[in-house]
Amino acid sequence: MLRLNKVSSGYDPTKQILxxxxxxxxxxxxIAIMGLNGSGKSTLLRTCLGLLSPLHGEVLLNNKKLLSYTxxxxxxxxxxxxxxxTIAFSMTVRELLELSISLHGKKELxxxxxxxxxxxxxxxxxxxxxxxxxxxxxxxxxxLCTNAEIIMIDEPFAHLDWRHQEQLAxxxxxxxxxxxxxxxxxxxxxxxxxxxxxxxxxxxxxxxxASGSPExxxxxxxxxxxxxxxxxxxxxxIDGSRRLTLGRPLK
Amino acid sequence: xxxxxxxxxxxxxxxxxxxxxxAISAFLFSLxxxxxxxxxxxxxxxxTKQNMSDESAFLISTLRFPRTLAAFIIGATLGVCGLVFQTxxxxxxxxxxxxxxxxxxxxxxxxxxxxxxxxxxxxxxTLSTVGCLxxxxxxxxxxxxxxxxxxxxxxxxxxxxxxxxxxxVVAGLSILSPQKLQTALFWLLGEFGTSRDIWIxxxxxxxxxxxxxxxxxxxxxxxxxxxxxxxxxxxFSPRKERVVLILICxxxxxxxxxISGLVGFVGLVSPHLARKFLKTSRHxxxxxxxxxxxxxxxxxxxSIARSAxxxxxxxxxxxxxxxxxxxxxxxxxxYKNASVE
Numbered sequence: 304m305l306r307l308n309k310v311s312s313g314y315d316p317t318k319q320i321l322x323x324x325x326x327x328x329x330x331x332x333x334i335a336i337m338g339l340n341g342s343g344k345s346t347l348l349r350t351c352l353g354l355l356s357p358l359h360g361e362v363l364l365n366n367k368k369l370l371s372y373t374x375x376x377x378x379x380x381x382x383x384x385x386x387x388x389t390i391a392f393s394m395t396v397r398e399l400l401e402l403s404i405s406l407h408g409k410k411e412l413x414x415x416x417x418x419x420x421x422x423x424x425x426x427x428x429x430x431x432x433x434x435x436x437x438x439x440x441x442x443x444x445x446x447l448c449t450n451a452e453i454i455m456i457d458e459p460f461a462h463l464d465w466r467h468q469e470q471l472a473x474x475x476x477x478x479x480x481x482x483x484x485x486x487x488x489x490x491x492x493x494x495x496x497x498x499x500x501x502x503x504x505x506x507x508x509x510x511x512x513a514s515g516s517p518e519x520x521x522x523x524x525x526x527x528x529x530x531x532x533x534x535x536x537x538x539x540x541i542d543g544s545r546r547l548t549l550g551r552p553l554k
Numbered sequence: 555x556x557x558x559x560x561x562x563x564x565x566x567x568x569x570x571x572x573x574x575x576x577a578i579s580a581f582l583f584s585l586x587x588x589x590x591x592x593x594x595x596x597x598x599x600x601x602t603k604q605n606m607s608d609e610s611a612f613l614i615s616t617l618r619f620p621r622t623l624a625a626f627i628i629g630a631t632l633g634v635c636g637l638v639f640q641t642x643x644x645x646x647x648x649x650x651x652x653x654x655x656x657x658x659x660x661x662x663x664x665x666x667x668x669x670x671x672x673x674x675x676x677x678x679x680t681l682s683t684v685g686c687l688x689x690x691x692x693x694x695x696x697x698x699x700x701x702x703x704x705x706x707x708x709x710x711x712x713x714x715x716x717x718x719x720x721x722x723v724v725a726g727l728s729i730l731s732p733q734k735l736q737t738a739l740f741w742l743l744g745e746f747g748t749s750r751d752i753w754i755x756x757x758x759x760x761x762x763x764x765x766x767x768x769x770x771x772x773x774x775x776x777x778x779x780x781x782x783x784x785x786x787x788x789x790f791s792p793r794k795e796r797v798v799l800i801l802i803c804x805x806x807x808x809x810x811x812x813i814s815g816l817v818g819f820v821g822l823v824s825p826h827l828a829r830k831f832l833k834t835s836r837h838x839x840x841x842x843x844x845x846x847x848x849x850x851x852x853x854x855x856x857s858i859a860r861s862a863x864x865x866x867x868x869x870x871x872x873x874x875x876x877x878x879x880x881x882x883x884x885x886x887x888x889y890k891n892a893s894v895e
Contacts, residue, residue, distance in 0.1 A: 354786055378789035385783040391644035392779065394835035402776055406788050449787060 304329055305351060305369075305381070305453060310360035312350040319358060320346040322509040328453060328487060333479050335496040336489040337520075338506035339529065344489040345385060347506065348455045351487065352383040379407055382451035386458045386489075388442055390430040396441045397426040403448035416444035419474035421467055436462040443471065447478060455487040460495060468492065472499050497521075497536055497547040505529070517545075527552060566839055569832050573846035577626070580853040584622040585614060587857040589864070592618065621746045624754040625856040625870065626849045628810045629820055631761045633848020634768055634841055635803040636821030637828070641779045641837065642796055647709050649821030650807040654715030656818070658689025659811035661719045661726075664738050668726045675753060679812045686808035689715055690800060741815035744871020746856045750813045757809045764806045765845060771799060772837035779835065817852065817871045819878025824848035826885045851877065 305328040313320040320343045328334060328351070336344045349355045350362060353369050362369040364380060372380070390399075400413055417423050420440035430438050439462045446454055459475070460468045472495050478484055490496050496503055496517060503520040505512045513523035520526055521534040532549045539546035585597050592610050599606040600614045636649035650656045662685025663678050671677035693712050720742075727738050737748075768775075774795040777788040785792045810817075828843030829835075855874040860867050 349783065352783065352786060354783055354792075374786055374791045375789040378787055382787040383783045384787075385781075388781050388784055389644075390780075392640075392646070392835060393829060393833075394779075398835050402780075403788065406773070406777070446787070451787070 304365060306363045306366075307350070307357075308361050308363065310350060310357045310362060312346055312355050312357050314346075314355070316358055320509050321350065323360065324509075324511055326504065326511065326514070328485060329502075330452070330485055331479070331483045332501045333475065333486045333488070333499055334502045334504060335500035335517075336487065336504050336506060337491075337493065337496060338489075342506040343509045344506055345457050348383055348385065348457055348487065348489060351453075351455060352381055353377060354383070378449065378451065380451060381453045381455065382446055382449040383455040384442055384446040384457065384459075386461060390438060392431075394430050395426065396422060396428050396430060396433075396444075399430060399441055399445045400448050403445050403450075407449050407451070409450055412448045412450060416447040419447060419471070419478060420444045421470050434462075436464060436467065439463065440467065440471070450482075451484075453485040453487060455489075457489045458491065459488050460490065460492045468495065475499060493534075493549070494547050497545045521547070566832055566834055570839065570842055570846075573831070573843060573850070577846045577849050577853075580850045580857075581622055581626055584625065584853045584857045585618050587861045588618065589861065617747070617751075620751040620754055621856065622853060623758065624751045624813050625746050625853045627754060627758050627761050628814050628817070629824075629852025630845035630849040631765060631806050631810050632817060632821040632852070633824030633828070633844035633846075634765050635806055636823075636848070637825035637837070637840055637844040638768060638775065638799050638803050639821075640825055641775050642799060643708055644779065644781065645709055646826065647822065648712075650803065651816065651818040651821055652709055652716070653693055653712035654689045654719060655686050655693075655712075655804060655807045656811055656816050657716040657719035657723075658692075659683070659686035659808045660742060660816050661685045661723050662688075662808070663741065663812050663815075664723050664726050667734060667738055667741075668730060678750075679753075679757070679809060682812040683805060683808035685719070686804050686811070689719065690804045694800070740869050743869035744815045744817035744874065745859070745867070745869040746814060747860060747867060753813050757813060760809060761806055764802050765841070767802055768799065769838060769841045771795065772841050775799070775837040775841075776835070779837070815869075815871060817874055819875045819882065820848050820852050820855075823878045823882050823885070824851060826882070827851075830885065830888075 307324050307326040309323045309325060311319045311322055336347060338344050346355065350357060356370065364372060400416060404410060404413060420443050422437065422440055422444060430441060433441065443456060443459060446456065459471060463471060475486055476499050479486055500517055502515065503517050504514045505520050505523065505526045507525070507529045512525040512529060513520045518536055521536060527533055531552050533552055535548045537546055582594065582597060586592055586594060590613060592614060596606050596610045597614070600611060632650065639648040639650065639653060640646055659682045662681035662683070666674065666677040666681045693708070693715050696711050723742060727735055730738055774790045777785040777790045778792060778795055782792040785795070824847040825840065825844045827847045828840050832839055832843045834840065852870065852874060855877060856870040859870040859873045862868055
């Protein structure tokens with residue numbers, strides 16, 4: 304379990320991006336972080352990994368200070384794929400996945416992770432020659448291969464076409480069930496939050512506006528005001544899944 | 555770390571073996587080539603300590619061997635340092651020369667020369683290291699203030715620092731005596747065949763030890779090649795790994811520069827050639843590959859430098875740039891857009 308106690312964080316001590324946040328990540332959950340651009344989603348994930356040290360407050364992993372773990376121990380517990388991760392030099396998909404496996408993962412995760420992101424048959428492809436969506440999916444597979452207890456992905460659906468968004472959403476759900484992996488996902492695509500998240504945390508101006516079930520958060524007045532929408536969650540008549548309908552706010 | 559299939563591992567091992575033989579061939583060729591050519595039979599006789607003419611034995615032991623060894627080890631060092639900086643900064647144009655490290659180092663060395671500090675074998679390496687470290691701190695410190703560590707614009711800071719140090723060196727040159735001026739000028743262009751070649755006996759083991767430490771840290775380089783968040787998620791502290799690797803490369807660059815002067819392009823081109831030839835992203839292979847390609851390039855450049863003209867020598871640094879620049883352009887043209895953005 305990862306817990307943030309009154310954490311303030313940011314890149315510059317004089318500019319706090321997160322302000323006194325209390326946040327808890329329970330084992331086996333899929334948690335979606337939503338918020339407008341610049342609301343502090345990426346900062347929250349980087350603070351949870353320990354890449355950013357809190358300016359105030361403390362981050363606890365299993366009731367022990369996060370920074371008291373060695374990087375090696377921490378990597379077995381938490382893994383973050385941030386939205387800015389890119390490939391700078393030639394590297395095959397196989398090499399990328401094997402990097403995780405050789406350090407912490409299990410060999411059998413190689414095929415499972417590739418299947419989860421729909422990249423079977425891409426093993427020997429050079430990542431510099433793939434599209435941005437394919438590269439992103441390869442990086443997600445690489446992150447899954449770390450076999451960390453908590454996997455955090457900043458914008459998992461960015462660059463992905465609708466078919467692969469759907470596939471990834473289903474894959475993350477089944478990965479969570481099969482391996483009891485905790486997922487923390489910073490997501491802009493609200494329909495996927497409804498589909499896969501057990502808990503939603505809405506951030507606004509560095510503070511948590513609402514946290515709880517998707518139904519609770521999407522009905523929260525603060526969230527509706529910030530996003531300027533009114534939301535309704537019901538059953539999708541086509542396939543019976545949960546459906547999110549958004550409308551303009553009432554004046 | 556093992557590659558997925560035995561076939562891939564075997565292919566890479568065979569390619570490393572090819573590079574090893576090419577490096578040995580370049581070394582022997584360099585011993586052979588010069589204004590006075592030494593036959594390969596005599597070289598073999600010298601290596602196996604058999605009877606040979608005193609003149610050739612003297613020529614090899616006192617001139618050709620230290621010079622070739624210096625070019626070989628310094629070439630390998632610059633190749634490895636280039637690889638480390640390219641990976642740490644995630645920038646294909648990074649190397650000690652373009653980051654201004656060699657410039658800082660050169661300024662320190664020329665300062666020792668200008669003020670005739672004695673003994674030179676102490677002051678030149680010391681001031682060279684101080685200059686190199688100052689350049690490292692300036693580039694990274696200034697860059698860190700405004701840019702992320704991995705920003706491609708960081709190289710611009712390096713180029714500016716390099717230009718600044720070059721200007722300071724030129725200012726220093728203007729007060730030198732004609733004899734010292736020529737030494738300093740050749741230093742700026744990179745040269746072997748000076749009285750400093752013999753320093754490789756004491757500096758060489760440090761350079762080799764530094765390269766071995768980098769080889770030992772190759773897994774961290776693999777992780778850092780994906781950026782900070784992934785490196786930490788794979789169990790490596792990005793800050794700690796960077797500080798250690800940068801300090802090692804700073805020291806290696808400074809010690810290399812105090813023997814050879816400014817040698818450009820070897821650190822830039824060697825890692826690219828190694829990546830292209832070995833077709834792997836694994837740094838334990840790339841460190842060895844970059845060392846061999848760097849050693850081959852600089853040893854050959856020095857062989858050409860000393861034998862191209864009958865009457866005089868050309869600085870090895872200018873030959874390495876004459877070879878390196880077209881090779882680099884050729885490599886860049888062959889890259890996909892993503893790698894050179």
